[in-house]
Amino acid sequence: MALSVMLCACLAGCKQPPGPRYVPDEAAAARGRAAIERVGCGACHAIPGIGWPRGRTGPSLDGFRDIGLIAGALPNTPANLAAFVRNAPRVKPGSTMPAMPLSEEESRDVAAYLYGLDDE
Amino acid sequence: MWRHIFMVSTMNSSTTDVFDAWWGWPPPVLDPAGPYADNVVVLAWALFAMGVIVTGIVVVALYVAIRGPARWKAKLGGERLVWIGGVAFPGVVLTCLLVWGLWLTSSLTQPMPDGAMRVRVTGYMWWFDVEYLGPDGDVIMRDANELHIPVGQPVVVELQSEDVIHSFWVPNLSGKEDMIPGRTNELVIEADRPGRFGGVCAEYCGGPHALMGFVAVAHEQADWAAWLAGRSMTPPAIAEQDVPGTVPALRPAAAADAADDAAIAANGRTLFMESGCAACHRVAGTEANGIAGPDLTHVGSRLTLGAGILPNNRGTMIGWIGDSQSIKPGNRMPSYDMLSADELTAIAIWLEQQR
Numbered sequence: 424m425a426l427s428v429m430l431c432a433c434l435a436g437c438k439q440p441p442g443p444r445y446v447p448d449e450a451a452a453a454r455g456r457a458a459i460e461r462v463g464c465g466a467c468h469a470i471p472g473i474g475w476p477r478g479r480t481g482p483s484l485d486g487f488r489d490i491g492l493i494a495g496a497l498p499n500t501p502a503n504l505a506a507f508v509r510n511a512p513r514v515k516p517g518s519t520m521p522a523m524p525l526s527e528e529e530s531r532d533v534a535a536y537l538y539g540l541d542d543e
Numbered sequence: 544m545w546r547h548i549f550m551v552s553t554m555n556s557s558t559t560d561v562f563d564a565w566w567g568w569p570p571p572v573l574d575p576a577g578p579y580a581d582n583v584v585v586l587a588w589a590l591f592a593m594g595v596i597v598t599g600i601v602v603v604a605l606y607v608a609i610r611g612p613a614r615w616k617a618k619l620g621g622e623r624l625v626w627i628g629g630v631a632f633p634g635v636v637l638t639c640l641l642v643w644g645l646w647l648t649s650s651l652t653q654p655m656p657d658g659a660m661r662v663r664v665t666g667y668m669w670w671f672d673v674e675y676l677g678p679d680g681d682v683i684m685r686d687a688n689e690l691h692i693p694v695g696q697p698v699v700v701e702l703q704s705e706d707v708i709h710s711f712w713v714p715n716l717s718g719k720e721d722m723i724p725g726r727t728n729e730l731v732i733e734a735d736r737p738g739r740f741g742g743v744c745a746e747y748c749g750g751p752h753a754l755m756g757f758v759a760v761a762h763e764q765a766d767w768a769a770w771l772a773g774r775s776m777t778p779p780a781i782a783e784q785d786v787p788g789t790v791p792a793l794r795p796a797a798a799a800d801a802a803d804d805a806a807i808a809a810n811g812r813t814l815f816m817e818s819g820c821a822a823c824h825r826v827a828g829t830e831a832n833g834i835a836g837p838d839l840t841h842v843g844s845r846l847t848l849g850a851g852i853l854p855n856n857r858g859t860m861i862g863w864i865g866d867s868q869s870i871k872p873g874n875r876m877p878s879y880d881m882l883s884a885d886e887l888t889a890i891a892i893w894l895e896q897q898r
Contacts, residue, residue, distance in 0.1 A: 462859075463854045463856065463859040466848075466853050466859040466863060466870055467858060467862035476853070476870040478866055478869050478870050479866045480865035480887075519884035519887070521856075521857040521891075523857075524856050
Protein backbone atom coordinates (compact mmCIF):
# COMPACT_ATOMS: atom_id res chain seq x y z
CA MET A 424 0.00 0.00 0.00
CA ALA A 425 2.70 2.43 1.06
CA LEU A 426 4.70 1.38 -1.95
CA SER A 427 1.87 2.07 -4.39
CA VAL A 428 1.21 5.48 -2.82
CA MET A 429 4.88 6.33 -3.25
CA LEU A 430 4.82 5.12 -6.84
CA CYS A 431 1.77 7.26 -7.58
CA ALA A 432 3.46 10.27 -6.05
CA CYS A 433 6.54 9.67 -8.16
CA LEU A 434 4.55 9.34 -11.33
CA ALA A 435 2.51 12.44 -10.55
CA GLY A 436 5.80 14.28 -10.12
CA CYS A 437 6.85 13.45 -13.66
CA LYS A 438 5.82 15.96 -16.29
CA GLN A 439 4.48 14.76 -19.57
CA PRO A 440 7.21 14.73 -22.18
CA PRO A 441 6.98 17.87 -24.28
CA GLY A 442 4.69 17.41 -27.26
CA PRO A 443 6.19 17.26 -30.70
CA ARG A 444 6.94 20.67 -32.16
CA TYR A 445 5.30 19.81 -35.39
CA VAL A 446 2.56 17.62 -36.75
CA PRO A 447 3.87 15.51 -39.62
CA ASP A 448 2.12 16.38 -42.85
CA GLU A 449 3.41 14.32 -45.72
CA ALA A 450 1.50 16.18 -48.41
CA ALA A 451 2.86 19.50 -47.23
CA ALA A 452 6.35 18.05 -46.99
CA ALA A 453 6.13 16.80 -50.57
CA ARG A 454 5.03 20.23 -51.76
CA GLY A 455 7.81 21.75 -49.68
CA ARG A 456 10.39 19.54 -51.32
CA ALA A 457 9.19 20.64 -54.75
CA ALA A 458 9.43 24.28 -53.68
CA ILE A 459 12.95 23.69 -52.33
CA GLU A 460 14.00 22.33 -55.71
CA ARG A 461 12.24 25.11 -57.59
CA VAL A 462 13.93 27.99 -55.79
CA GLY A 463 17.28 26.23 -55.40
CA CYS A 464 17.80 26.19 -51.61
CA GLY A 465 20.49 23.60 -52.31
CA ALA A 466 22.70 26.27 -53.87
CA CYS A 467 23.71 27.18 -50.30
CA HIS A 468 22.51 24.31 -48.11
CA ALA A 469 23.07 20.58 -47.96
CA ILE A 470 19.55 19.23 -47.41
CA PRO A 471 18.83 15.56 -46.69
CA GLY A 472 16.76 14.10 -49.52
CA ILE A 473 18.05 16.62 -52.05
CA GLY A 474 20.82 14.89 -53.98
CA TRP A 475 22.13 17.97 -55.79
CA PRO A 476 23.09 20.72 -55.32
CA ARG A 477 24.57 20.52 -51.84
CA GLY A 478 26.03 24.00 -51.46
CA ARG A 479 28.30 24.92 -48.57
CA THR A 480 27.77 28.68 -48.38
CA GLY A 481 25.12 28.16 -45.71
CA PRO A 482 24.76 25.47 -43.03
CA SER A 483 23.46 21.95 -43.56
CA LEU A 484 19.74 21.66 -42.78
CA ASP A 485 20.03 18.14 -41.42
CA GLY A 486 17.71 17.31 -38.51
CA PHE A 487 16.06 20.69 -38.33
CA ARG A 488 13.46 19.81 -35.74
CA ASP A 489 16.18 19.11 -33.16
CA ILE A 490 17.93 22.44 -33.63
CA GLY A 491 17.67 24.87 -30.72
CA LEU A 492 17.52 28.22 -32.48
CA ILE A 493 16.83 28.93 -36.13
CA ALA A 494 19.97 30.58 -37.53
CA GLY A 495 21.09 31.06 -33.95
CA ALA A 496 18.42 33.68 -33.48
CA LEU A 497 14.82 32.52 -33.40
CA PRO A 498 12.99 29.94 -31.25
CA ASN A 499 12.58 26.84 -33.38
CA THR A 500 8.88 26.77 -34.23
CA PRO A 501 7.26 25.92 -37.55
CA ALA A 502 5.85 29.45 -37.81
CA ASN A 503 9.25 31.03 -37.23
CA LEU A 504 10.89 28.66 -39.67
CA ALA A 505 8.32 29.47 -42.35
CA ALA A 506 8.81 33.19 -41.79
CA PHE A 507 12.58 32.77 -41.92
CA VAL A 508 12.75 30.81 -45.18
CA ARG A 509 10.44 33.34 -46.83
CA ASN A 510 12.10 36.55 -45.72
CA ALA A 511 15.08 35.93 -43.48
CA PRO A 512 16.32 39.55 -43.21
CA ARG A 513 12.93 40.61 -41.90
CA VAL A 514 12.94 38.22 -38.95
CA LYS A 515 16.71 38.21 -38.42
CA PRO A 516 18.18 41.58 -39.42
CA GLY A 517 21.58 41.19 -41.00
CA SER A 518 20.94 37.64 -42.15
CA THR A 519 23.06 36.56 -45.10
CA MET A 520 20.16 34.54 -46.41
CA PRO A 521 18.01 36.79 -48.59
CA ALA A 522 14.25 36.79 -49.04
CA MET A 523 13.32 33.84 -51.25
CA PRO A 524 10.67 33.79 -53.99
CA LEU A 525 8.20 31.68 -51.97
CA SER A 526 4.54 32.31 -51.21
CA GLU A 527 3.42 32.13 -47.57
CA GLU A 528 1.87 28.74 -48.21
CA GLU A 529 5.01 27.47 -49.90
CA SER A 530 7.15 28.66 -47.01
CA ARG A 531 4.97 26.67 -44.60
CA ASP A 532 5.41 23.64 -46.87
CA VAL A 533 9.18 24.11 -46.87
CA ALA A 534 9.12 24.27 -43.07
CA ALA A 535 7.06 21.05 -43.04
CA TYR A 536 9.68 19.34 -45.19
CA LEU A 537 12.58 20.54 -43.04
CA TYR A 538 10.82 19.43 -39.83
CA GLY A 539 10.31 16.01 -41.31
CA LEU A 540 14.10 15.51 -41.44
CA ASP A 541 15.15 13.46 -38.47
CA ASP A 542 18.67 13.29 -37.12
CA GLU A 543 18.58 9.56 -36.59
CA MET B 544 -4.43 11.40 -74.77
CA TRP B 545 -1.31 11.15 -72.62
CA ARG B 546 -0.27 14.61 -73.60
CA HIS B 547 -3.70 15.89 -72.65
CA ILE B 548 -3.47 14.35 -69.19
CA PHE B 549 -0.01 15.79 -68.76
CA MET B 550 -1.06 19.27 -69.79
CA VAL B 551 -3.93 19.29 -67.33
CA SER B 552 -1.68 18.15 -64.53
CA THR B 553 0.97 20.77 -65.28
CA MET B 554 -1.65 23.48 -65.51
CA ASN B 555 -2.90 22.63 -62.06
CA SER B 556 0.49 22.63 -60.44
CA SER B 557 1.26 26.30 -60.31
CA THR B 558 4.96 25.84 -61.07
CA THR B 559 5.93 27.37 -64.38
CA ASP B 560 9.57 27.45 -63.52
CA VAL B 561 12.46 26.77 -65.78
CA PHE B 562 12.93 23.20 -64.65
CA ASP B 563 9.76 22.21 -66.44
CA ALA B 564 12.03 22.66 -69.44
CA TRP B 565 13.87 19.45 -68.61
CA TRP B 566 11.42 17.34 -66.66
CA GLY B 567 7.86 16.12 -66.93
CA TRP B 568 6.04 13.74 -69.19
CA PRO B 569 6.46 13.17 -72.05
CA PRO B 570 10.22 13.57 -71.82
CA PRO B 571 11.56 16.36 -74.06
CA VAL B 572 13.13 13.91 -76.48
CA LEU B 573 9.68 12.48 -77.29
CA ASP B 574 7.90 15.84 -77.21
CA PRO B 575 8.82 17.69 -80.41
CA ALA B 576 8.06 21.42 -80.43
CA GLY B 577 9.04 22.11 -84.01
CA PRO B 578 9.36 20.61 -87.50
CA TYR B 579 13.00 19.55 -87.14
CA ALA B 580 12.47 17.70 -83.89
CA ASP B 581 9.24 16.21 -85.30
CA ASN B 582 11.12 14.22 -87.91
CA VAL B 583 13.63 12.93 -85.41
CA VAL B 584 10.86 11.71 -83.12
CA VAL B 585 8.90 10.04 -85.95
CA LEU B 586 12.06 8.20 -86.98
CA ALA B 587 12.74 7.18 -83.39
CA TRP B 588 9.25 5.73 -82.96
CA ALA B 589 9.48 3.89 -86.30
CA LEU B 590 12.79 2.31 -85.33
CA PHE B 591 11.39 1.40 -81.92
CA ALA B 592 8.34 -0.22 -83.55
CA MET B 593 10.55 -2.22 -85.93
CA GLY B 594 12.66 -3.32 -82.99
CA VAL B 595 9.56 -4.56 -81.17
CA ILE B 596 8.28 -6.46 -84.22
CA VAL B 597 11.64 -8.17 -84.88
CA THR B 598 12.05 -9.05 -81.19
CA GLY B 599 8.53 -10.53 -81.24
CA ILE B 600 9.35 -12.67 -84.28
CA VAL B 601 12.58 -13.91 -82.69
CA VAL B 602 10.84 -14.81 -79.42
CA VAL B 603 8.08 -16.72 -81.24
CA ALA B 604 10.65 -18.55 -83.40
CA LEU B 605 12.64 -19.45 -80.31
CA TYR B 606 9.54 -20.85 -78.62
CA VAL B 607 8.68 -22.90 -81.68
CA ALA B 608 12.23 -24.18 -81.92
CA ILE B 609 12.13 -25.43 -78.32
CA ARG B 610 8.53 -26.42 -77.68
CA GLY B 611 6.87 -26.46 -81.07
CA PRO B 612 5.63 -29.53 -83.00
CA ALA B 613 8.24 -31.43 -84.99
CA ARG B 614 6.77 -30.35 -88.33
CA TRP B 615 7.18 -26.63 -87.44
CA LYS B 616 10.66 -27.26 -86.13
CA ALA B 617 11.62 -28.84 -89.43
CA LYS B 618 10.31 -25.83 -91.33
CA LEU B 619 12.15 -23.48 -89.03
CA GLY B 620 15.41 -25.27 -89.74
CA GLY B 621 14.74 -25.50 -93.49
CA GLU B 622 16.83 -23.74 -96.09
CA ARG B 623 13.82 -21.89 -97.46
CA LEU B 624 13.16 -20.05 -94.22
CA VAL B 625 16.78 -19.07 -93.89
CA TRP B 626 16.65 -17.47 -97.35
CA ILE B 627 13.35 -15.73 -96.74
CA GLY B 628 13.61 -14.80 -93.07
CA GLY B 629 17.36 -14.45 -92.82
CA VAL B 630 18.23 -12.68 -96.07
CA ALA B 631 15.24 -11.38 -97.99
CA PHE B 632 13.22 -10.00 -95.07
CA PRO B 633 16.00 -8.02 -93.36
CA GLY B 634 17.40 -6.93 -96.73
CA VAL B 635 14.10 -5.46 -97.88
CA VAL B 636 13.07 -4.03 -94.51
CA LEU B 637 16.43 -2.42 -93.71
CA THR B 638 16.73 -0.96 -97.22
CA CYS B 639 13.24 0.53 -96.97
CA LEU B 640 13.95 1.92 -93.52
CA LEU B 641 17.22 3.44 -94.65
CA VAL B 642 15.72 5.15 -97.70
CA TRP B 643 12.72 6.36 -95.73
CA GLY B 644 14.88 7.55 -92.81
CA LEU B 645 17.20 9.51 -95.10
CA TRP B 646 14.24 11.06 -96.86
CA LEU B 647 12.58 11.92 -93.55
CA THR B 648 15.61 13.57 -92.05
CA SER B 649 16.84 15.28 -95.22
CA SER B 650 15.42 18.56 -93.90
CA LEU B 651 18.07 18.45 -91.17
CA THR B 652 20.89 18.71 -93.69
CA GLN B 653 19.31 20.99 -96.27
CA PRO B 654 21.02 24.26 -97.18
CA MET B 655 20.47 26.90 -94.55
CA PRO B 656 17.44 29.09 -95.24
CA ASP B 657 18.39 32.49 -96.67
CA GLY B 658 17.81 35.54 -94.51
CA ALA B 659 17.03 33.45 -91.44
CA MET B 660 17.87 34.72 -87.98
CA ARG B 661 21.39 33.61 -87.10
CA VAL B 662 22.92 32.93 -83.72
CA ARG B 663 26.43 31.81 -82.85
CA VAL B 664 26.69 29.46 -79.90
CA THR B 665 30.21 28.70 -78.70
CA GLY B 666 30.97 25.88 -76.29
CA TYR B 667 33.31 26.47 -73.39
CA MET B 668 34.16 24.16 -70.51
CA TRP B 669 31.39 24.19 -69.14
CA TRP B 670 28.98 26.78 -70.47
CA PHE B 671 27.60 28.18 -73.73
CA ASP B 672 28.40 31.62 -75.11
CA VAL B 673 25.52 33.01 -77.18
CA GLU B 674 25.90 35.75 -79.80
CA TYR B 675 22.96 37.11 -81.76
CA LEU B 676 24.10 38.02 -85.26
CA GLY B 677 22.87 40.88 -87.41
CA PRO B 678 22.20 40.66 -91.16
CA ASP B 679 25.89 41.38 -91.88
CA GLY B 680 27.10 38.74 -89.48
CA ASP B 681 28.10 41.25 -86.85
CA VAL B 682 27.36 40.53 -83.20
CA ILE B 683 24.37 42.58 -82.07
CA MET B 684 23.96 41.10 -78.59
CA ARG B 685 25.83 38.72 -76.32
CA ASP B 686 24.36 36.46 -73.72
CA ALA B 687 25.13 33.08 -72.22
CA ASN B 688 23.43 29.75 -71.60
CA GLU B 689 20.12 31.01 -72.90
CA LEU B 690 18.69 31.55 -76.38
CA HIS B 691 15.49 33.44 -77.15
CA ILE B 692 13.81 32.77 -80.49
CA PRO B 693 10.51 33.68 -82.15
CA VAL B 694 8.07 30.83 -82.92
CA GLY B 695 7.38 29.67 -86.46
CA GLN B 696 10.69 30.84 -87.85
CA PRO B 697 13.79 28.77 -88.58
CA VAL B 698 16.87 29.92 -86.69
CA VAL B 699 20.34 29.00 -87.88
CA VAL B 700 22.68 28.19 -85.02
CA GLU B 701 26.40 28.41 -85.83
CA LEU B 702 28.13 26.00 -83.51
CA GLN B 703 31.73 26.47 -82.44
CA SER B 704 33.97 25.49 -79.56
CA GLU B 705 36.79 27.26 -77.80
CA ASP B 706 38.34 24.23 -76.14
CA VAL B 707 37.17 20.63 -76.51
CA ILE B 708 34.36 18.98 -78.45
CA HIS B 709 30.94 19.78 -77.06
CA SER B 710 27.55 18.95 -78.53
CA PHE B 711 24.54 21.22 -78.70
CA TRP B 712 21.23 19.52 -78.03
CA VAL B 713 17.81 21.01 -77.36
CA PRO B 714 15.73 17.83 -77.75
CA ASN B 715 12.40 19.63 -78.22
CA LEU B 716 13.75 21.62 -81.15
CA SER B 717 16.16 19.44 -83.12
CA GLY B 718 18.71 16.67 -83.06
CA LYS B 719 22.17 17.13 -81.57
CA GLU B 720 25.17 18.52 -83.37
CA ASP B 721 28.82 18.63 -82.34
CA MET B 722 30.65 21.84 -81.51
CA ILE B 723 34.19 21.27 -82.77
CA PRO B 724 37.21 23.49 -82.12
CA GLY B 725 38.39 25.19 -85.29
CA ARG B 726 35.28 24.73 -87.36
CA THR B 727 31.71 25.96 -87.61
CA ASN B 728 28.82 23.51 -87.80
CA GLU B 729 25.38 24.77 -88.61
CA LEU B 730 22.12 23.53 -87.18
CA VAL B 731 18.61 24.79 -87.82
CA ILE B 732 16.11 24.89 -85.00
CA GLU B 733 12.51 25.99 -85.06
CA ALA B 734 9.77 26.09 -82.45
CA ASP B 735 6.11 25.96 -83.41
CA ARG B 736 4.83 26.82 -79.95
CA PRO B 737 6.05 29.18 -77.26
CA GLY B 738 7.73 27.64 -74.26
CA ARG B 739 10.95 26.96 -72.44
CA PHE B 740 13.02 24.10 -73.76
CA GLY B 741 15.94 22.64 -71.87
CA GLY B 742 19.20 21.87 -73.59
CA VAL B 743 22.39 20.11 -72.60
CA CYS B 744 25.91 19.46 -73.78
CA ALA B 745 25.60 15.99 -75.30
CA GLU B 746 29.29 15.16 -75.69
CA TYR B 747 31.37 14.35 -72.63
CA CYS B 748 33.67 17.34 -72.18
CA GLY B 749 35.35 16.61 -68.86
CA GLY B 750 34.64 17.43 -65.20
CA PRO B 751 31.21 18.94 -64.69
CA HIS B 752 30.00 18.06 -68.21
CA ALA B 753 26.73 16.82 -66.73
CA LEU B 754 26.15 20.31 -65.30
CA MET B 755 26.51 22.12 -68.62
CA GLY B 756 22.97 23.14 -69.47
CA PHE B 757 21.12 25.56 -71.64
CA VAL B 758 17.62 26.99 -72.02
CA ALA B 759 15.92 27.91 -75.28
CA VAL B 760 12.92 30.20 -74.90
CA ALA B 761 10.44 30.49 -77.77
CA HIS B 762 8.26 33.62 -77.81
CA GLU B 763 5.22 34.54 -79.88
CA GLN B 764 6.28 36.99 -82.59
CA ALA B 765 4.93 40.04 -80.75
CA ASP B 766 6.48 39.01 -77.42
CA TRP B 767 9.73 38.33 -79.22
CA ALA B 768 9.84 41.88 -80.61
CA ALA B 769 9.10 43.27 -77.15
CA TRP B 770 11.79 41.09 -75.60
CA LEU B 771 14.33 42.23 -78.17
CA ALA B 772 13.43 45.88 -77.67
CA GLY B 773 13.80 45.45 -73.90
CA ARG B 774 17.38 44.40 -74.39
CA SER B 775 19.01 47.45 -75.82
CA MET B 776 22.00 46.42 -77.91
CA THR B 777 23.72 49.72 -77.48
CA PRO B 778 25.27 49.79 -74.05
CA PRO B 779 24.31 52.92 -72.12
CA ALA B 780 27.03 55.49 -71.82
CA ILE B 781 29.09 54.99 -68.70
CA ALA B 782 28.36 58.47 -67.42
CA GLU B 783 24.66 57.78 -67.61
CA GLN B 784 24.45 54.38 -66.04
CA ASP B 785 27.27 53.35 -63.82
CA VAL B 786 29.96 55.55 -62.44
CA PRO B 787 31.98 53.87 -59.72
CA GLY B 788 30.74 54.90 -56.33
CA THR B 789 27.47 56.37 -57.54
CA VAL B 790 24.05 54.80 -57.40
CA PRO B 791 23.38 52.93 -60.64
CA ALA B 792 20.11 53.36 -62.47
CA LEU B 793 17.50 51.05 -61.02
CA ARG B 794 15.40 48.86 -63.27
CA PRO B 795 11.77 48.16 -62.51
CA ALA B 796 12.11 44.51 -61.46
CA ALA B 797 14.13 45.42 -58.38
CA ALA B 798 11.11 47.10 -56.87
CA ALA B 799 10.95 45.84 -53.30
CA ASP B 800 13.33 47.39 -50.83
CA ALA B 801 14.57 49.45 -53.74
CA ALA B 802 15.99 52.32 -51.73
CA ASP B 803 18.17 50.00 -49.64
CA ASP B 804 19.15 47.95 -52.62
CA ALA B 805 20.28 50.97 -54.63
CA ALA B 806 22.88 51.96 -52.07
CA ILE B 807 24.01 48.36 -51.63
CA ALA B 808 24.18 47.84 -55.38
CA ALA B 809 26.57 50.75 -55.82
CA ASN B 810 28.84 49.04 -53.34
CA GLY B 811 28.32 45.73 -55.14
CA ARG B 812 29.41 47.30 -58.38
CA THR B 813 32.65 48.51 -56.83
CA LEU B 814 33.25 45.09 -55.29
CA PHE B 815 32.57 43.39 -58.63
CA MET B 816 35.23 45.50 -60.30
CA GLU B 817 37.76 45.19 -57.49
CA SER B 818 37.40 41.54 -56.44
CA GLY B 819 38.46 40.14 -59.78
CA CYS B 820 35.02 39.35 -61.25
CA ALA B 821 35.56 41.84 -64.07
CA ALA B 822 38.67 40.03 -65.25
CA CYS B 823 36.57 37.11 -66.55
CA HIS B 824 33.11 38.61 -66.99
CA ARG B 825 31.89 41.34 -69.27
CA VAL B 826 29.10 43.75 -68.33
CA ALA B 827 28.36 46.08 -71.23
CA GLY B 828 28.46 49.74 -70.30
CA THR B 829 30.98 49.20 -67.52
CA GLU B 830 34.71 48.65 -67.43
CA ALA B 831 34.15 44.93 -66.85
CA ASN B 832 35.32 43.38 -70.12
CA GLY B 833 36.57 39.87 -69.34
CA ILE B 834 35.82 37.20 -71.90
CA ALA B 835 36.91 34.03 -70.12
CA GLY B 836 33.53 33.60 -68.42
CA PRO B 837 29.89 34.15 -69.38
CA ASP B 838 28.79 37.66 -70.36
CA LEU B 839 26.82 39.11 -67.43
CA THR B 840 25.30 42.12 -69.21
CA HIS B 841 21.82 40.59 -68.91
CA VAL B 842 22.40 38.15 -66.06
CA GLY B 843 19.61 39.60 -63.93
CA SER B 844 16.98 38.59 -66.47
CA ARG B 845 18.33 35.12 -67.11
CA LEU B 846 16.29 32.11 -66.11
CA THR B 847 19.21 30.14 -64.74
CA LEU B 848 22.64 30.46 -63.17
CA GLY B 849 25.72 28.27 -63.48
CA ALA B 850 24.91 27.31 -67.11
CA GLY B 851 21.30 26.17 -66.95
CA ILE B 852 21.55 24.43 -63.60
CA LEU B 853 20.24 26.73 -60.84
CA PRO B 854 17.15 28.92 -60.77
CA ASN B 855 18.11 32.59 -60.78
CA ASN B 856 17.30 34.44 -57.57
CA ARG B 857 19.25 36.39 -55.01
CA GLY B 858 19.79 33.34 -52.84
CA THR B 859 21.20 31.14 -55.59
CA MET B 860 23.34 34.05 -56.82
CA ILE B 861 24.90 34.43 -53.38
CA GLY B 862 25.44 30.69 -53.11
CA TRP B 863 26.98 30.51 -56.59
CA ILE B 864 29.44 33.36 -56.04
CA GLY B 865 30.26 32.24 -52.51
CA ASP B 866 30.95 28.59 -53.25
CA SER B 867 30.31 27.60 -56.84
CA GLN B 868 32.76 24.74 -56.42
CA SER B 869 30.39 22.90 -54.07
CA ILE B 870 27.60 23.28 -56.64
CA LYS B 871 29.52 22.56 -59.86
CA PRO B 872 32.79 20.94 -58.78
CA GLY B 873 35.70 21.71 -61.08
CA ASN B 874 34.10 24.66 -62.85
CA ARG B 875 36.52 27.44 -63.69
CA MET B 876 35.11 30.04 -61.34
CA PRO B 877 36.77 29.90 -57.92
CA SER B 878 34.66 29.98 -54.78
CA TYR B 879 34.74 33.54 -53.48
CA ASP B 880 34.87 32.49 -49.86
CA MET B 881 37.13 35.43 -49.02
CA LEU B 882 34.16 37.78 -49.40
CA SER B 883 31.99 38.58 -46.40
CA ALA B 884 28.27 37.90 -46.38
CA ASP B 885 27.55 41.61 -46.91
CA GLU B 886 29.93 41.75 -49.84
CA LEU B 887 28.41 38.66 -51.48
CA THR B 888 24.96 40.14 -51.05
CA ALA B 889 26.01 43.48 -52.50
CA ILE B 890 27.47 41.87 -55.62
CA ALA B 891 24.38 39.69 -56.01
CA ILE B 892 22.10 42.71 -55.77
CA TRP B 893 24.09 44.63 -58.38
CA LEU B 894 24.08 41.65 -60.74
CA GLU B 895 20.35 41.26 -60.23
CA GLN B 896 19.98 44.72 -61.75
CA GLN B 897 21.92 43.82 -64.90
CA ARG B 898 18.94 43.03 -67.04
